[in-house]
Amino acid sequence: MDLRTVLNAISGPLRGGIVVALLHEPEGTARTCTSFSPPVPKSTTTHHFRTLREAGPVRQVDRGNSRAATLRKDELDKRFPGLLDLIRTHS
Template sequence: MPDAEGHPDLDEMELGAVLSALADPLRRRVVGDLLRCQAGHERTCVSFNLPVSKASLTHHFRVLREAGLIRQENRGNSRAATLRRHDLESRFPGLLALVAADLSRD
């Protein structure tokens, strides 16, 4: 069962949900930006400068969080996102390498 913030446990992460989340180019961009950061690095949602409204930004990060791609923590009046690298690599070995390779082609 996902925690109170909507983060699924490792064994609850589903490939279909992860692939669906990654199907959107803006969400792939967020994951790619986090891949380029050191493990554990936090970024606020607005720091990604996505060309969408605040409501759409909230939606994109909710999809990423509920799929298990990111972990979000409240930081006062904002939320910080980190990539769940270890969990993703454990559950879906090689997936992040494929995402990184795809993003490097663009």
């Protein structure tokens, strides 16, 4: 994970909102992508989740015909100490 890539991925309001929502979930909790109900078409939602996944802060796993997302909290804390605390205090 590269800091510039992660920050770019979470800088938009929709992707940033996804990260904040996952940050407030209990450790290890996975949410389906559709549970976020973003006000955009499904194809746009798919694009945003792919951006987060490829940048590194979010992990997705297939669950039947949907995908579930989790925030890679431990890895982010280890790689970028204080980043998640900063996001948490400004959300």
